Amino acid sequence: MVNRRPKSFKDSKRKQVDLKTSFNALFYIPRFFKEIWNVNKTLFLLTAFCRLIAALLPVIILWVGKLIIDEIIYQVSLEVTDYTQLWTYVGLEFGLVILSDLISRAVSLTDGLLGDQYNIATSVTIIRKTNQINISLLEDAEFYDKLERARTQTTGRVGLMSNVLGQLQSAISIATLVAGLVIFDPYLIILLVLSIIPSFINEIRFSQQQYSLARSWTSERRELDYLRFIGANDKTAKEIKLFNLTDFVVNRFKNLSEEYFELNKKLAVKRSALGFLFNVLGSLSYYGAYVFIIYRVLSGAITLGELTFLSGSFNRLMKNLQEFFSKFTRIAESALYLKDYFDFVDISVKPETNEDLSLPKEIKQGFEFKDVYFHYPESEKDILKGINFTLKAGEKMAFVGQNGAGKTTLTKLLLRFYEPTSGEILLDGININRYKKSEYQAFFGVIFQDFFKYEFTVKENIAIGSITELENQLKIENAAELSLASGVVSELKYGYNQRLGKRFSNGQELSGGQWQKVALARAYMKDAEVIILDEPTSALDAKAESEVFGRFIGLTESKTSIIISHRFSTVRQADRILVLQDGKVLEIGTHEELMQNKTLYSELFSLQAEGYQ
Ligand SMILES: Nc1ncnc2c1ncn2[C@@H]1O[C@H](COP(=O)(O)OP(=O)(O)OP(=O)(O)O)[C@@H](O)[C@H]1O
Numbered sequence: 286m287v288n289r290r291p292k293s294f295k296d297s298k299r300k301q302v303d304l305k306t307s308f309n310a311l312f313y314i315p316r317f318f319k320e321i322w323n324v325n326k327t328l329f330l331l332t333a334f335c336r337l338i339a340a341l342l343p344v345i346i347l348w349v350g351k352l353i354i355d356e357i358i359y360q361v362s363l364e365v366t367d368y369t370q371l372w373t374y375v376g377l378e379f380g381l382v383i384l385s386d387l388i389s390r391a392v393s394l395t396d397g398l399l400g401d402q403y404n405i406a407t408s409v410t411i412i413r414k415t416n417q418i419n420i421s422l423l424e425d426a427e428f429y430d431k432l433e434r435a436r437t438q439t440t441g442r443v444g445l446m447s448n449v450l451g452q453l454q455s456a457i458s459i460a461t462l463v464a465g466l467v468i469f470d471p472y473l474i475i476l477l478v479l480s481i482i483p484s485f486i487n488e489i490r491f492s493q494q495q496y497s498l499a500r501s502w503t504s505e506r507r508e509l510d511y512l513r514f515i516g517a518n519d520k521t522a523k524e525i526k527l528f529n530l531t532d533f534v535v536n537r538f539k540n541l542s543e544e545y546f547e548l549n550k551k552l553a554v555k556r557s558a559l560g561f562l563f564n565v566l567g568s569l570s571y572y573g574a575y576v577f578i579i580y581r582v583l584s585g586a587i588t589l590g591e592l593t594f595l596s597g598s599f600n601r602l603m604k605n606l607q608e609f610f611s612k613f614t615r616i617a618e619s620a621l622y623l624k625d626y627f628d629f630v631d632i633s634v635k636p637e638t639n640e641d642l643s644l645p646k647e648i649k650q651g652f653e654f655k656d657v658y659f660h661y662p663e664s665e666k667d668i669l670k671g672i673n674f675t676l677k678a679g680e681k682m683a684f685v686g687q688n689g690a691g692k693t694t695l696t697k698l699l700l701r702f703y704e705p706t707s708g709e710i711l712l713d714g715i716n717i718n719r720y721k722k723s724e725y726q727a728f729f730g731v732i733f734q735d736f737f738k739y740e741f742t743v744k745e746n747i748a749i750g751s752i753t754e755l756e757n758q759l760k761i762e763n764a765a766e767l768s769l770a771s772g773v774v775s776e777l778k779y780g781y782n783q784r785l786g787k788r789f790s791n792g793q794e795l796s797g798g799q800w801q802k803v804a805l806a807r808a809y810m811k812d813a814e815v816i817i818l819d820e821p822t823s824a825l826d827a828k829a830e831s832e833v834f835g836r837f838i839g840l841t842e843s844k845t846s847i848i849i850s851h852r853f854s855t856v857r858q859a860d861r862i863l864v865l866q867d868g869k870v871l872e873i874g875t876h877e878e879l880m881q882n883k884t885l886y887s888e889l890f891s892l893q894a895e896g897y898q
Pocket residue numbers: 424661664668686687688689690691692693694695734
């Protein structure tokens with residue numbers, strides 16, 4: 286594991302995001318709101334309107350409160366009283382309070398709905414984007430951290446929307462309250478500003494440190510998630526119990542999470558202590574203002590109603606401003622998360638400029654590997670070392686070789702998941718990079734060694750080979766018949782509609798070989814030009830394997846195909862066999878030719894044949 290996390294909080298300071306980065310991230314907010322606006326314009330307008338009303342209500346309610354008190358004092362001083370005006374004010378205040386409650390509920394409702402919709406939209410964007418990105422990038426750890434931040438911060442982004450809208454609402458509220466104060470006592474504003482500045486600075490400092498810490502720990506948090514998954518999961522439970530791994534997993538989890546907890550704790554304690562200190566300053570200035578207002582009432586400069594209005598306004602303003610500033614730093618902090626998301630969305634996926642050719646309708650000559658070398662992006666070691674061979678149109682070729690020889694890697698290059706480090710691969714004499722990638726990849730039907738076991742229904746699992754035919758029951762059943770999956774399906778309670786796996790209720794787990802039969806059916810769903818089966822029958826019993834393979838050969842007579850297998854009874858049926866050793870082509874030819882060669886193939890074949898005697 287690459288150890289990139291800071292050892293202590295002091296270390297983590299080195300990795301801090303500076304103030305400029307923090308504020309630069311705010312420039313993403315307009316783009317963010319454009320996305321929200323596009324998600325649901327009506328809801329957006331509705332929430333904005335409700336917030337505008339909510340912003341104006343506090344000052345109106347305070348003003349009506351002032352009118353009530355002044356009216357009471359006025360009525361008390363009269364000999365003949367008339368309470369009509371008073372009750373009208375009380376009624377008005379009651380109405381305003383009800384309206385205020387209604388509006389605040391409407392705000393959280395519209396925010397919540399809009400947030401949910403935005404959440405759906407960004408999740409879809411992330412899934413789509415991930416799909417467009419090169420496989421080589423998907424295997425890169427740093428990229429994964431980025432993906433992780435983009436994926437897990439959806440709630441943060443929704444919070445950001447509420448915070449920014451709330452901020453605009455607060456700004457309007459503050460402006461109206463300030464206007465009220467200015468009319469009566471402009472000096473109070475100075476006190477107000479003095480009380481707010483220290484906590485603002487405090488907030489900015491700490492929220493930045495918090496983000497920095499969380500960010501520098503992305504890969505560790507990923508590991509924590511992984512450990513949580515390993516420790517409490519039906520798939521790993523057997524091994525964890527049997528190998529007595531609980532303490533190992535728990536300790537590893539505890540060590541890592543406690544380290545993070547300690548760093549976080551230090552920060553949180555410091556933030557709370559200083560926050561308290563600055564709030565005391567705020568309260569001091571509030572009481573200073575209060576004393577000042579009382580003095581003004583006693584000297585007859587303002588009425589008692591005005592006292593309640595002013596002290597109420599001051600108190601509210603102070604809270605609003607404090608909230609405004611702390612929210613402002615939270616917004617700057619969340620905007621950094623926004624940056625992660627847009628960075629991810631903006632990863633360039635532009636097609637290669639030389640991808641200008643459409644694929645031929647059918648393969649005429651075949652594929653040719655010319656002196657192909659390859660190493661994986663994050664490693665120096667050459668996995669393929671000067672590969673030369675041709676795969677003729679309509680030919681069935683088997684790749685054979687020991688574990689790690691490079692068989693799967695060879696197919697990954699053919700599928701253009703990776704590009705050769707040097708050398709080239711040709712299709713009908715033209716470099717495969719010249720063809721449009723999506724068209725090119727659609728040419729292939731592939732069942733990988735590590736095919737994914739989708740915990741969907743059997744029907745969906747088979748239709749994955751050609752998802753547009755999900756409703757073509759006949760084709761699905763036919764594919765299942767050919768791959769022997771139909772025998773598996775007939776024993777399932779819900780037949781083709783049986784959900785597989787144990788994750789969901791009514792799910793049914795399959796054996797390794799049964800899963801393989803289901804996955805194999807995918808290959809028959811697509812009318813692909815080239816079929817690649819990477820160890821498709823490794824978990825099948827000998828009888829099933831020979832039956833499956835016999836059918837495959839019969840049905841794909843005119844198709845070009847590659848089969849990777851360690852079973853020589855399967856391999857020998859191929860037209861030609863390519864033997865890889867340590868990233869090089871050791872030998873290539875028909876079964877008979879290779880048996881006469883007396884090199885690796887004949888040796889391994891005889892070894893396996895002996896095992897069956
Ligand atoms: N994504 C990857 N990044 C770095 N190295 C990789 C990656 N995938 C495979 N390798 C390495 O490349 C080598 C060849 O792997 P490959 O999967 O092609 O072997 P294989 O011949 O298919 O083996 P097996 O018979 O075990 O399936 C191995 O040494 C492996 O460790």
